[in-house]
Amino acid sequence: xxxxxxxxxxxxxxxxxxxxxxxxxxxxxxxxxxxxxxxxxxxxxxxxxxxxxxxxxxxxxxxxxxxxxxxxxxxxxxxxxxxxxxxxxxxxxxxxxxxxxxxxxxxxxxxxxxxxxxxxxxxxxxxxxxxxxxxxxxxxxxxxxxxxxxxxxxxxxxxxxxxxxxxxxxxxxxxxxxxxxxxxxxxxxxxxxxxxxxxxxxxx
Numbered sequence: 001x002x003x004x005x006x007x008x009x010x011x012x013x014x015x016x017x018x019x020x021x022x023x024x025x026x027x028x029x030x031x032x033x034x035x036x037x038x039x040x041x042x043x044x045x046x047x048x049x050x051x052x053x054x055x056x057x058x059x060x061x062x063x064x065x066x067x068x069x070x071x072x073x074x075x076x077x078x079x080x081x082x083x084x085x086x087x088x089x090x091x092x093x094x095x096x097x098x099x100x101x102x103x104x105x106x107x108x109x110x111x112x113x114x115x116x117x118x119x120x121x122x123x124x125x126x127x128x129x130x131x132x133x134x135x136x137x138x139x140x141x142x143x144x145x146x147x148x149x150x151x152x153x154x155x156x157x158x159x160x161x162x163x164x165x166x167x168x169x170x171x172x173x174x175x176x177x178x179x180x181x182x183x184x185x186x187x188x189x190x191x192x193x194x195x196x197x198x199x200x201x202x203x204x
Contacts, residue, residue: 004183006126006189006193007122009190012126017133018133018138020138022083026086027196029083030087031090033077033080034094035094035097036076040071040073042105046105046109047060050165054165054168055164055169058161058162059161065154065158075146075150079146079147081144082141093195100184100188103181104181110166110177111178111180112181113165115184115185117163117166118186118189123159124153127151127155131148131149
């Protein structure tokens with residue numbers, strides 16, 4: 001998925017360059033909160049579907065990182081609060097993103113793991129870029145960047161665990177469907193970032 005490397009998206013390019021407005025970061029936080037709220041439930045459902053063994057253990061470890069105090073959602077709220085994020089209606093692209101995760105979960109364990117890996121394989125680099133950009137360009141305090149710091153440190157492990165879990169599955173799975181599931185998640189994240197850019201364009 002060379003064309004879905006999220007750090008090459010204009011929105012993240014502008015984040016790295018310090019060109020996002022405070023309003024854009026607030027709106028991003030308001031929508032990203034929906035994903036961060038959903039993720040533990042996704043991981044828990046996937047854990048329950050997986051057979052005992054390496055694959056289930058890998059996803060359970062991922063879930064433990066998400067929910068162990070302070071949970072990643074709690075850390076995220078420090079970032080969201082810094083930008084004054086409000087409770088808002090879910091945007092169309094974020095709703096489609098969450099639906100994409102539901103779809104890959106319904107397709108089966110292998111597809112769900114492939115979809116999970118599609119984002120987590122990029123997660124560490126994305127989180128590092130965000131953390132550095134926030135501190136260099138946006139005056140974000142350490143506490144408000146802790147969520148991205150945490151992901152920078154663990155997402156590499158999560159991606160490796162997820163790939164190991166996929167390889168360890170004993171059941172036969174459709175390689176094409178697995179690839180389609182990874183693509184579905186990659187496309188959904190790209191569309192969410194497209195939505196962030198279109199929001200700016202429509203405001204001018």
